[in-house]
Amino acid sequence: MVAKAKSRMAPLDLDKVLKVKILKTKPDPMFKEITAGLQAKIKDLATKTSWGSCCVQGCCVSWCCIQLH
Amino acid sequence: MLFPSKYNHMVRLMTGDGQEVRVLNNLFLGAADIINEELYEAFDTAEKIGIFTAAADLQENVCKHFVDKGYLYDDPNAEEKKIIAIAENYRTRDQIAAGLEGGQYGFITSLHCNLACGYCFQQKKADSTGFLTRQQVDMGLAAIAKAEENVSALLGGKKTLPKISITGGEPLLRNRENLDAVNYLMSRLEALGWPFNITTNGTLLKEFVAEHAATQRCRNVQVTLDGPREVHNQRRYYRGGGASFDKIAEGTDAALRAGWKITLRVCLDMANVRRLPELAEYIIGRGWMEYKDFSAYVSPVTDHGSICGDDTPRDEADLLEVLLNIIQENPDILKVFDIKHFRGFNYVERILVQKNPRFPVVFRCEAVTGMYIFDPMGDIHVCLEAVGDRSLRIGSYEPAWRIDEENFTRWTKRTAMTVAQCRTCKIRFICAGGCTMESFNRPDPEVCMPFLREIETAWNYFAQTRPELFA
Numbered sequence: 112m113v114a115k116a117k118s119r120m121a122p123l124d125l126d127k128v129l130k131v132k133i134l135k136t137k138p139d140p141m142f143k144e145i146t147a148g149l150q151a152k153i154k155d156l157a158t159k160t161s162w163g164s165c166c167v168q169g170c171c172v173s174w175c176c177i178q179l180h
Numbered sequence: 181m182l183f184p185s186k187y188n189h190m191v192r193l194m195t196g197d198g199q200e201v202r203v204l205n206n207l208f209l210g211a212a213d214i215i216n217e218e219l220y221e222a223f224d225t226a227e228k229i230g231i232f233t234a235a236a237d238l239q240e241n242v243c244k245h246f247v248d249k250g251y252l253y254d255d256p257n258a259e260e261k262k263i264i265a266i267a268e269n270y271r272t273r274d275q276i277a278a279g280l281e282g283g284q285y286g287f288i289t290s291l292h293c294n295l296a297c298g299y300c301f302q303q304k305k306a307d308s309t310g311f312l313t314r315q316q317v318d319m320g321l322a323a324i325a326k327a328e329e330n331v332s333a334l335l336g337g338k339k340t341l342p343k344i345s346i347t348g349g350e351p352l353l354r355n356r357e358n359l360d361a362v363n364y365l366m367s368r369l370e371a372l373g374w375p376f377n378i379t380t381n382g383t384l385l386k387e388f389v390a391e392h393a394a395t396q397r398c399r400n401v402q403v404t405l406d407g408p409r410e411v412h413n414q415r416r417y418y419r420g421g422g423a424s425f426d427k428i429a430e431g432t433d434a435a436l437r438a439g440w441k442i443t444l445r446v447c448l449d450m451a452n453v454r455r456l457p458e459l460a461e462y463i464i465g466r467g468w469m470e471y472k473d474f475s476a477y478v479s480p481v482t483d484h485g486s487i488c489g490d491d492t493p494r495d496e497a498d499l500l501e502v503l504l505n506i507i508q509e510n511p512d513i514l515k516v517f518d519i520k521h522f523r524g525f526n527y528v529e530r531i532l533v534q535k536n537p538r539f540p541v542v543f544r545c546e547a548v549t550g551m552y553i554f555d556p557m558g559d560i561h562v563c564l565e566a567v568g569d570r571s572l573r574i575g576s577y578e579p580a581w582r583i584d585e586e587n588f589t590r591w592t593k594r595t596a597m598t599v600a601q602c603r604t605c606k607i608r609f610i611c612a613g614g615c616t617m618e619s620f621n622r623p624d625p626e627v628c629m630p631f632l633r634e635i636e637t638a639w640n641y642f643a644q645t646r647p648e649l650f651a
Contacts, residue, residue, distance in 0.1 A: 141216050141242055145203070145649075146531045148211025149539060150250050153266060 182235045182243070182252040184226040185209075185259055187606055189632070191639045192220070195647035203639060203650075204251060207606050208263070210530075210537025211249035214650060223251070230256075267542055267597045273550030276543065277331040282340035284546050285324050286347065286553035287312060289361050291568050293350040295381050296419040299447065299481050302349065305568030309349075309556040311357040316578055317365045320554035321372065323577050327552065344369060347379040347564070352388045366392070375399050381416065383424050385431025394439035401435060402443045403428055408458040415452065429466065436471045444468075444476040446517065453502050457510040460517065469516065478503070479521040497630035497637060500525055504641045511645075524634020525641075527610055532642050532649050540609030542596045547616055550592055562591050565617050572620070591616050599626070607631045 187208035193201045202220040205212040215223070222234035232252050235243050246252045253259050269275065277283035290311045291302055300306075328340050351362055369376050375397055380388075382403030405428055406412045413423035435442050446452075446459065456478065468474045480496045500522045507513050520526040531537050543549045547563035554560060555567050558578030566572035574591065575583035596602050599613045605628070614627030642649060 141219055141238075142204075142245065143214040144245075144249075145212035145214060146210060146535055146537055148206060148209040148249050149537055150209050150211070150248065153209065153262075153539075 182232040182247070182254055183230065183256045184223065184232050185251055185253065186604070187259075187608070188223060188227060188251055189606055189635070190215075190220060190223060191636055193639055193643035193650070195650050196644045197647040199647065199650065201643060201650045205531065205635075206250050207635075208259070208540055208609055209250040210540075211251065212531045212537075213245075213249070213251075226252075263540075263597075266540065267595075273592065274327075274330045274334055276549045277327075277340070278334040281335070281338075282342045283324070283327055283331055284343050284345070284549070284551040285320075286345040286551060286564065287317070287320060287365055288553060288555040288567050289346065289348050289351045289358055289365075290353070290556055291349040292353055292355075292358070293348060293381070294353065294383060294418055295350065295416055295424060297416045299415070299449075301565045302568065306349070308568045311355075312361040312365070312554075312556045314360070314364050316554065316556065316558065317361065317368060319578050321368055323552070323554070323581055324374075326581075342374050344374055344376040345379060346376055350381050350384070351378060352380045352384040354384060354387060366395075366398075370395060370397050373397070377402065381424070382428035382431045383418075385428070386434040387431075389431070389435045389438045389440060394435075398440065400441050400443050402445055403432055404445045404447060405429075405459065406447055407452040407455040408462055411452050411455045411459075415447075432468065433466070436468060436474055439473070441473040442468075442471075442475075444474070446476070446478040447481045448478045448499065448503070449481040450499060450502065453499060454506060456503070456506060456513055456517070460510070460513045460515075463516050464512075475518065476516055477518040477521060495630050496522060497524070497633035500634050501637050504637065508641075508645060522634060522638075523610060523629070524631040525638040527631070528635055528638035528642065532639075533646075538610075540596075541612040542609065544594070544596075544612040544615060547591050548594055548613070550588070562588070563617050572617075590620075594619065601626045601628070607635070610635075 185206055185208060187206050189205045189207050191203050191205070193203060195201055202215050202217065203212060204215045204219070204223055219234075222232065226232040226234075235252075243252070247254065250259070269279075273283070288309070290307075291305050291309045292307050292311075293300075293302070296303065296306075324342050324344075328342050332338060332340050346362065346365060351358070353359075366376070377400040378398065379402045382405075385401070385403060404416065405425065406415045409423075409425040412425045412428075416424050418424055432442055432444070444463070446456070448456070463469060463476060468476075480499050503519065503522075504525075507519075520529070527538055545563075547566075551562055552560050553562065553564060553567060554577055557570070558576050559567075559570060559573040560575045560577050560583070561567045561573050563572070572587075573584075574588040575581070594613050594616045596608045596612045602608045602611070602613055605611070607629075610631050611629045614629060618627045
């Protein structure tokens with residue numbers, strides 16, 4: 112089993128995996144969220160209603176430039 | 181087993197107060213986290229081998245966080261399925277218009293202009309179309325009403341609000357034919373209750389506002405100044421020569437005093453970017469910032485039609501880098517100018533400062549979403565830069581409505597979902613397939629933009645100037 116695992120993973124990757132084990136005992140926070148993202152909102156919109164994109168492209172006639180919505 | 185998102189992007193940053201920070205950002209869903217070095221390496225490895233091997237070593241809640249935010253998936257196909265589900269929702273022009281609760285439309289009064297700016301995308305087509313007629317205005321508005329019926333039907337009969345852009349050429353030219361077209365179009369829009377904006381070079385704005393009372397129906401009049409007087413006059417001069425700066429400034433004064441909403445645009449490139457602080461100072465000194473109805477923005481000059489040769493920089497990321505260096509030395513620039521038209525910068529700003537990530541963009545611009553633009557030749561275009569080139573029209577509205585589906589599809593098919601190269605690109609939902617017009621003008625149809633570099637430049641800028649955002 113061990114030999115099989117080694118053959119699947121390059122030595123460099125194994126190093127990374129071992130290094131990551133430190134995480135469980137590290138007192139420092141592993142992550143801090145800056146922005147949650149759109150996961151929930153997109154799930155909702157993708158199943159219930161259509162939505163358009165409002166581009167930011169520098170077009171001089173673009174309505175998105177004047178924030179109509 | 182967990183699989184990494186194809187859109188994970190990691191950057192190492194040094195903040196202005198000397199902290200080393202690592203950011204993990206998902207360029208599809210917009211989540212962003214500051215992560216420690218071990219996680220950084222774990223995600224880095226995952227990207228190389230396609231599997232997140234560190235999952236077994238992470239606490240369950242940590243793993244769940246990264247799955248919930250769309251950095252990791254338990255099914256290698258789950259992310260693409262999600263993308264397809266989203267894109268399915270707005271496949272057609274009318275579906276997109278429904279999402280915006282009304283379509284976008286444009287009227288070109290003519291391609292005549294009193295200026296001869298060196299970088300103008302219409303310079304080779306100036307004077308080529310004649311002037312819009314009253315009959316064309318009526319036919320265009322009737323076509324919009326018809327198109328909006330279809331959009332409204334998708335919204336269960338809810339009333340929609342079409343949004344109209346009036347431009348040219350120069351839409352405020354003083355000749356009788358042009359004035360008649362503009363006045364008639366505005367009076368019809370007023371009666372219909374449809375909002376509109378006017379994009380003008382500003383040289384004849386003083387005369388225009390002397391004859392027209394400000395109306396709430398007009399959401400915006402856009403004028404352009406390319407720098408302080410000397411710089412602007414070298415770039416935006418009258419046909420046959422002559423400086424235009426003072427006329428535009430006087431027109432802007434008059435319009436603001438009369439209650440019109442003014443947006444000032446600066447077409448930015450390497451030649452004028454360094455003079456931006458002087459223009460900001462001028463705008464403040466002139467008192468325009470004191471009007472609530474005044475705003476200003478800079479926009480990188482682009483050359484989608486390959487008309488300007490090598491002088492116009494193609495690489496917006498280089499321009500952004502110079503601009504941000506100037507802003508660091510002159511932070512007041514940001515009190516005057518919005519720089520959101522640098523797409524990569526805007527992407528990071530919305531995550532980090534506004535905490536409101538952008539929705540994934542599937543369609544690059546109005547051309548792909550089917551903005552109908554009516555010109556004086558009776559043609560319908562979807563791209564402002566294409567107006568005047570009949571080979572690029574998508575149909576006609578005079579003498580009768582006709583859409584050439586094949587030509588229309590040439591524009592609308594180019595999305596983040598259909599361009600093959602986009603499928604493996606991290607900035608697929610930021611660039612959204614590149615410029616269609618540009619793809620027509622190049623032997624290689626792939627039009628990749630340097631937005632990933634812009635994004636990295638923006639992260640570095642905020643780390644240096646706003647370290648508190650990373651604390």
